[in-house]
Each structure stands twice: as structure tokens, then as C-alpha cells.
Amino acid sequence: MKYYSLNRKAPDTSFANAVIKGLAPDRGLYFPETITPLPASFFEAIASKSYNEIAFEAIKQFVTPEIPEPVLKTIIEETLSFDFPVIKLNEHISTLELFHGPTMAFKDVGARFMARCLGYFNQNNDKDVTVLVATSGDTGGAVANGFLGVKGVNVVILYPSGKVSDIQEKQLTTLGQNITALEVDGVFDDCQDMVKKAFLDESITSKMQLTSANSINVARWLPQLFYFMFAYKQLHQQHDSIVFSIPSGNFGNICAGMVAQQLGLPIKHFIAANNANNVVTEYLKTEHYNPKPSVQTISNAMDVGNPSNFIRIQEIYKNDFKQLKSNLSSFSYSDAETKAALLEIYERYNYVADPHGAVGYLGCKEYLKTHENTHCVFLETAHPTKFLDVVEEVIQTKVDLPPQIEAVMDKTKVATKISTYEDLKVFLLNS
Numbered sequence: 001m002k003y004y005s006l007n008r009k010a011p012d013t014s015f016a017n018a019v020i021k022g023l024a025p026d027r028g029l030y031f032p033e034t035i036t037p038l039p040a041s042f043f044e045a046i047a048s049k050s051y052n053e054i055a056f057e058a059i060k061q062f063v064t065p066e067i068p069e070p071v072l073k074t075i076i077e078e079t080l081s082f083d084f085p086v087i088k089l090n091e092h093i094s095t096l097e098l099f100h101g102p103t104m105a106f107k108d109v110g111a112r113f114m115a116r117c118l119g120y121f122n123q124n125n126d127k128d129v130t131v132l133v134a135t136s137g138d139t140g141g142a143v144a145n146g147f148l149g150v151k152g153v154n155v156v157i158l159y160p161s162g163k164v165s166d167i168q169e170k171q172l173t174t175l176g177q178n179i180t181a182l183e184v185d186g187v188f189d190d191c192q193d194m195v196k197k198a199f200l201d202e203s204i205t206s207k208m209q210l211t212s213a214n215s216i217n218v219a220r221w222l223p224q225l226f227y228f229m230f231a232y233k234q235l236h237q238q239h240d241s242i243v244f245s246i247p248s249g250n251f252g253n254i255c256a257g258m259v260a261q262q263l264g265l266p267i268k269h270f271i272a273a274n275n276a277n278n279v280v281t282e283y284l285k286t287e288h289y290n291p292k293p294s295v296q297t298i299s300n301a302m303d304v305g306n307p308s309n310f311i312r313i314q315e316i317y318k319n320d321f322k323q324l325k326s327n328l329s330s331f332s333y334s335d336a337e338t339k340a341a342l343l344e345i346y347e348r349y350n351y352v353a354d355p356h357g358a359v360g361y362l363g364c365k366e367y368l369k370t371h372e373n374t375h376c377v378f379l380e381t382a383h384p385t386k387f388l389d390v391v392e393e394v395i396q397t398k399v400d401l402p403p404q405i406e407a408v409m410d411k412t413k414v415a416t417k418i419s420t421y422e423d424l425k426v427f428l429l430n431s
């Protein structure tokens with residue numbers, strides 16, 4: 001499979017090179033040259049297939065033969081070693097729990113898949129790769145965990161100081177070994193801008209091989225399409241019209257869902273559920289795309305003011321606003337509304353959601369007002385205990401800590417503070 005740059009000023013490249021480089025030389029995101037729909041028989045038989053079989057068939061065209069089929073099977077088996085259950089709240093709303101992995105956020109799948117692909121491509125390379133990653137909360141921990149101890153790979157995580165939850169911070173600052181955390185005096189968008197700038201800085205790239213483990217990297221982004229297939233596998237025999245409400249920050253997850261739809265998965269509609277960082281909600285209202293500095297919310301992983309993957313979504317719909325609008329709705333909610341939703345989900349369904357899931361739930365409710373004969377699945381993108389203070393305060397109940405969270409609670413944070421791009425550069429060049 002060839003990948004092209006969405007800025008269209010760089011040569012097409014292979015999957016291996018797209019993974020190793022992260023971003024094209026013209027600073028564009030890579031996009032697959034073709035998306036060939038899977039046969040109808042694949043979806044008809046999906047209930048009888050395992051997660052691993054579904055994932056293998058779904059991603060094969062994007063990564064083989066550079067990743068040989070037997071290697072891909074092993075990568076998938078190691079990546080998907082936990083569950084993805086759908087929990088039904090009522091006849092019209094379910095949630096897909098994406099938090100059963102090691103860091104209890106949906107990023108675990110992409111991070112583990114990418115780490116293994118990079119490890120495979122790098123096995124005969126004597127040059128180390130430095131993975132630069134910006135996080136507003138969950139990516140950092142998942143990438144730290146997924147890449148821990150991977151030979152020839154050093155990971156540098158940039159996160160906005162004071163704007164991630166305590167547990168998220170522990171997950172990304174306490175592992176040591178080949179993982180380093182940089183605490184940035186700024187917001188997520190500053191971290192992401194610094195990362196993108198470093199890719200173009202010859203004084204850095206001439207000395208080290210950089211790549212990204214954000215969803216801008218195709219190996220981090222594409223495996224997220226599995227989730228939509230796993231939900232469909234569990235629900236399609238009871239519901240024939242399924243819509244997804246996706247809590248959205250950098251828009252990688254929802255965009256991967258759109259790739260699943262291009263592969264033939266019968267998804268009726270997408271809802272981008274936003275917090276106050278509502279650039280896409282506004283775009284669908286006004287047709288003006290107006291990135292803004294991100295604002296801090298209780299659903300912090302979505303605190304993104306200029307979502308990287310929106311350009312991929314535009315590409316899928318060929319920049320046709322009408323076509324996009326017929327497939328995508330977007331709603332935005334305040335923290336007060338999110339807290340009220342958390343409480344409602346708890347009181348009505350005895351279910352403890354996290355703030356991101358609560359925003360997704362609100363998206364479902366809004367859409368169902370005008371589309372009664374639909375089943376809406378909102379993605380629970382992270383475990384509620386990652387946001388313990390907010391969740392316990394809202395539901396006024398103590399929540400048990402899962403072992404993955406307990407394991408990091410007492411660890412000591414190690415992070416280097418930086419403020420500017422120059423600080424990052426100095427850090428990289430001296431590390």
C-alpha cells in the first residue's frame with residue numbers, strides 16, 4: 001500500500017516509511033492511496049469471527065506485505081489481549097468500553113500496534129528512533145506503556161503542565177527506561193505544535209531519526225477502526241441502524257471509524273461529541289473552520305483546539321461539505337452539562353461513566369431526539385477512575401480502583417519542565 005501526503009508536496013511512500021517518518025516532509029499527514037471495501041460476506045459472518053480475525057482482515061490491505069501476514073497476526077494477537085465489551089444502557093443507547101487495556105484508555109490499541117510495527121521495521125537498523133508525542137491526557141500513558149523497553153526506540157512525551165489528571169500524569173511520568181516526560185508550560189496545542197516543528201527542523205533531523213506516536217502516524221491511527229467493527233459484531237443482530245457518538249479531541253478515532261465505514265461497515269451516522277473545544281461543531285454550523293487555542297475542561301483528553309485529523313476527514317469526503325454533513329453531526333457540551341450527564345447515567349442506569357463518555361452519551365441523546373429508530377453507541381474512551389476526583393464528587397460514591405490504576409498511584413513523577421520550542425530542541429540535541 002502506498003501512502004500520500006495530504007499537502008501533496010511530497011512523494012508517495014510505503015507503509016514502513018510512513019510509520020518511521022510519522023509526518024511527510026511537506027508536513028502533511030499520510031493517507032492510504034486506496035481503501036478497498038471488504039466483501040459483504042465478511043460483515044454477514046462477523047458475529048462468528050474473533051476480534052483477531054476481524055482486525056486482521058480489516059487492516060491487512062493497509063500494512064501487508066511490508067508487514068508479512070504471519071507477523072501481522074502476531075502483532076494483532078499481542079495488541080488485542082483484552083476485551084471490548086458493549087454495555088446496553090437502554091433500547092436506544094449502548095456504550096462500547098475501550099478501557100480494558102493496560103492504561104485504561106482507547107489509545108492502548110494504537111500505541112501497542114504501532115510499537116510493534118516500529119519494532120519490526122527497526123529490528124535490523126542500528127540507528128535509534130526517537131518517538132515524539134504530544135498528549136492532552138491519555139495518549140501519553142498509552143504510548144509510554146506500549147513502547148516501554150522497545151529496542152532502539154526512545155520516547156519523549158510532551159504534556160501540558162497542570163492540565164492532565166493526576167493518574168494520567170503518573171502513567172506518563174513514572175516508567176523510566178526509554179521513556180522521558182517533558183512538562184510544558186502551555187496547552188496541548190503548544191505541545192503538538194512543538195512536535196510538528198521538530199519534524200521539520202534540520203538541525204534536529206540531521207542528527208536523529210524522529211517519528212510521532214500521535215494519531216498523525218498511520219500505525220497509531222488506523223487500528224482504531226477495529227473498535228467500530230467490534231461494536232457492530234456485538235450489536236448488529238439486534239439493531240440494524242447503528243450510529244456512533246465519539247468523544248472527539250484530535251479526531252483520529254472518529255476518522256478511523258469513517259475508514260471502517262469506507263471498508264463497508266454499515267454505520268448509519270457519526271456524531272462528534274465535543275466539550276468546549278468545539279471547532280468542528282462550529283464548522284458544521286458555519287462552514288468556517290476556525291481553530292482556536294484549547295480551553296481546559298474536565299474531559300481533558302479532548303482539549304484540542306486544532307484537531308490534526310480533521311484534514312483526513314475532509315479527504316474522505318473529498319472536501320464536500322454537504323456529503324460530510326449528511327454523515328456527521330457534532331454537538332458541544334459544557335463541564336456543567338457533562339457533570340449532569342455523569343450523574344444521570346449513574347442514577348438511571350447504575351453505570352459509572354467517565355467525563356469523555358458522558359459527553360458521548362449527551363451526543364447520543366441529542367441525535368436520538370430526531371432519529372428514534374436508531375441505536376446509538378457512545379464510546380467510553382477511558383476508565384472513570386482516571387478522573388477520580390470529578391467522578392466521585394459528582395456521583396457522591398467511592399469507586400474501586402482497578403489494578404492498572406493502583407499500580408501507578410504511589411510512583412514518583414519524573415519530568416523535565418520546558419517552556420519553549422528552543423527548550424525542546426536543547427533537550428533533544430543533548431539527550
Ligand SMILES: N[C@@H](CCOP(=O)(O)O)C(=O)O
Pocket residue numbers: 134135136137138139140213214215216249250252301302304308
Ligand atoms: N486526546 C489526546 C490528544 C492527542 O491525540 P492523538 O490521538 O492524536 O494522540 C490525548 O489523550 O493525548
